Amino acid sequence: MDTNNISRRAFVALAGSAGAAAAGAGLVGCNAAGGGNGSGNSESSAGVPATTPADKLPLPEKGKVYINEQPRDNIKDGGTLTLAISEIGPDWNKTSVNGNTAYMSTLWNKMAPLLWLWSPDGSEIKPNPDYVESCDVSEESGKEVVTIKMNPKAVFNDGTPMDVEAFKTAWMTGNGKDERFTPASTDGVELIESVEKGAGDHEVVITFSTPAYPPQAFIDVMHPANQDPEVYTKGWVNNPHNEWQAGPFVVDSFDDAHVTFKPNPQWWGDSPKLDEVTYKQMDAQATINAFKNGETDAAAAAYLEQLQNYSTMEDAEIRRAFADSLACYELNTTRGALQDIVVRKAFCQCFDPKIDLSISYKGVSWDEDRLGSIVMYPWQAGYENNLPDDVKKLDGASSEDRAKAARKTLEDAGYALDGDYYAKDGVQAAFSLDSFGDSATGKSLDAAVQKMAKDAGIKIDIKTHPASDFSKVVNSGDFDMIGIRWGGSPTGYDFGYQLYGSDSPSNFTHAGSPEADKLFNQVLGESDNKKQVELCNEAEKKALELYAIVPNQNGPDGVVVKKGLANYGPCLLQTLLPQNIGWQKEN
Numbered sequence: 149m150d151t152n153n154i155s156r157r158a159f160v161a162l163a164g165s166a167g168a169a170a171a172g173a174g175l176v177g178c179n180a181a182g183g184g185n186g187s188g189n190s191e192s193s194a195g196v197p198a199t200t201p202a203d204k205l206p207l208p209e210k211g212k213v214y215i216n217e218q219p220r221d222n223i224k225d226g227g228t229l230t231l232a233i234s235e236i237g238p239d240w241n242k243t244s245v246n247g248n249t250a251y252m253s254t255l256w257n258k259m260a261p262l263l264w265l266w267s268p269d270g271s272e273i274k275p276n277p278d279y280v281e282s283c284d285v286s287e288e289s290g291k292e293v294v295t296i297k298m299n300p301k302a303v304f305n306d307g308t309p310m311d312v313e314a315f316k317t318a319w320m321t322g323n324g325k326d327e328r329f330t331p332a333s334t335d336g337v338e339l340i341e342s343v344e345k346g347a348g349d350h351e352v353v354i355t356f357s358t359p360a361y362p363p364q365a366f367i368d369v370m371h372p373a374n375q376d377p378e379v380y381t382k383g384w385v386n387n388p389h390n391e392w393q394a395g396p397f398v399v400d401s402f403d404d405a406h407v408t409f410k411p412n413p414q415w416w417g418d419s420p421k422l423d424e425v426t427y428k429q430m431d432a433q434a435t436i437n438a439f440k441n442g443e444t445d446a447a448a449a450a451y452l453e454q455l456q457n458y459s460t461m462e463d464a465e466i467r468r469a470f471a472d473s474l475a476c477y478e479l480n481t482t483r484g485a486l487q488d489i490v491v492r493k494a495f496c497q498c499f500d501p502k503i504d505l506s507i508s509y510k511g512v513s514w515d516e517d518r519l520g521s522i523v524m525y526p527w528q529a530g531y532e533n534n535l536p537d538d539v540k541k542l543d544g545a546s547s548e549d550r551a552k553a554a555r556k557t558l559e560d561a562g563y564a565l566d567g568d569y570y571a572k573d574g575v576q577a578a579f580s581l582d583s584f585g586d587s588a589t590g591k592s593l594d595a596a597v598q599k600m601a602k603d604a605g606i607k608i609d610i611k612t613h614p615a616s617d618f619s620k621v622v623n624s625g626d627f628d629m630i631g632i633r634w635g636g637s638p639t640g641y642d643f644g645y646q647l648y649g650s651d652s653p654s655n656f657t658h659a660g661s662p663e664a665d666k667l668f669n670q671v672l673g674e675s676d677n678k679k680q681v682e683l684c685n686e687a688e689k690k691a692l693e694l695y696a697i698v699p700n701q702n703g704p705d706g707v708v709v710k711k712g713l714a715n716y717g718p719c720l721l722q723t724l725l726p727q728n729i730g731w732q733k734e735n
Contacts, residue, residue: 195467198458202512210527213268214467215717223421223730230444232435233427234615241384245653248332249619258409258726259395264364268720270638273364278417292359298350301416304371306391312345312352314369319343321380328377332654333646336366336672360672365639396420396727405429421730431615432587449708451589452511458708468706469718473635474522475700481659483628490561491577492695496539498554498604500547507592518543519699523640526702530681534688554604570605578607579628585615638721641684644668648691657696664690
């Protein structure tokens with residue numbers, strides 16, 4: 149639903165441990181490369197009746213958003229919106245590695261500066277006039293120079309100007325040069341050479357030592373208070389800091405279980421149409437019950453276990469688009485048996501994505517090809533399946549043949565069966581899978597993965613956690629294998645290093661390849677977008693040869709909403725302005 153301002157990748161937990169995030173309403177939404185058994189009818193932009201059978205839902209069109217788009221004059225003034233979210237906090241700094249979740253991005257979208265507006269497919273970017281009056285990109289002495297003229301009205305809520313110091317703060321906290329700061333990604337930002345005052349107080353000149361394309365993807369603002377590393381790393385814990393933000397809404401109240409936003413009295417742009425927006429922390433089943441009982445206005449609607457609960461609701465609509473997120477399993481290469489690339493390779497071979505899809509979307513009109521990337525979407529030009537050949541060649545193979553290939557990999561490396569499972573030098577081919585939430589689909593997926601591995605002689609134990617513990621577990625590094633859904637970047641090819649880089653704090657596998665690092669770093673400086681994508685694919689092929697990441701699925705972004713909710717829903721990569729969300733006027 150909500151798109152990040154700066155396009156670094158953010159993550160969410162998967163349902164159980166695979167598929168789409170279950171508790172939030174369309175947490176990260178976009179496309180897949182496949183057909184399905186749907187009716188073939190086109191979906192209206194407002195969606196289809198919730199009474200439509202799940203196996204008859206029309207497939208969304210590639211590149212189309214389903215948000216019931218309405219002009220502001222057709223939106224009622226006032227009203228409330230209540231939504232579910234899987235996790236709230238504890239770190240409210242979205243730009244830091246500890247706060248870099250799609251859940252926090254959703255909350256920031258209501259209250260933080262959004263300098264740039266992205267098109268649905270991510271191919272176009274333009275300034276948001278509420279903040280940026282103009283942005284000019286030029287070349288001077290072989291260096292890329294970006295000149296930004298800010299809207300004079302744009303100030304932080306405490307009155308601090310949104311000037312050169314705000315741009316400097318985002319740069320110094322995000323470029324990785326000072327290890328006291330902990331940014332989620334330094335991609336692109338580290339190429340900025342200087343941030344200087346321009347012709348007046350509202351003009352900023354940003355020079356890149358090496359060109360990065362598109363440069364706007366790496367330019368942002370942050371309140372100057374964050375130039376103190378202690379503030380940046382610890383000052384946001386359990387504190388959303390309204391005074392450091394500058395968006396249409398401010399936090400009115402919050403705790404671990406809810407966040408309520410009210411219109412920002414300091415806001416200079418179009419007034420929010422809604423009087424109040426509330427997010428309530430819920431697990432999957434609670435989200436379903438809350439929507440059915442009228443306690444929330446939207447809920448996730450990707451799986452049959454979700455959709456069948458809404459099939460008698462005459463006042464609700466289903467909106468589906470292709471997801472702007474990519475699901476994968478990440479294997480922690482510092483842990484136990486997973487330190488051996490052979491065990492990781494064997495798991496990659498035995499994992500059957502067809503089973504994953506059949507469980508995730510059983511009874512639902514959905515299908516897609518095997519996902520082979522976590523940086524490029526299957527619906528984007530230039531996408532390739534970047535899996536290693538010894539995994540890719542198993543596409544279409546039966547689960548039995550996959551297990552057979554995995555067993556051969558283990559045996560060729562000296563592993564021998566000890567009961568049901570392989571072992572070598574006293575170390576069993578065994579690890580755990582951390583799972584989050586109470587989704588029935590998620591539990592079925594976990595059990596299926598466990599069986600795939602067992603059939604290959606690999607033991608997997610399931611460790612379950614509440615959905616609200618996701619970021620705590622991920623950032624602690626205390627896991628063997630975990631399911632993550634990465635999303636939120638219109639220029640995903642620019643952020644391969646964030647996900648795969650040898651020393652990237654967002655590389656939760658801790659695996660790295662010097663060859664891949666070098667290629668990913670070349671992507672940023674390539675001005676030809678086609679060549680950027682080619683380099684990215686080449687780099688990801690090298691990275692996936694480490695068998696530490698298992699691309700899983702793209703999937704749909706599905707949401708059920710009360711009729712009349714406008715400018716809300718699966719929006720691909722499009723920036724949705726929070727002040728324009730509201731309830732459509734009756735005809």
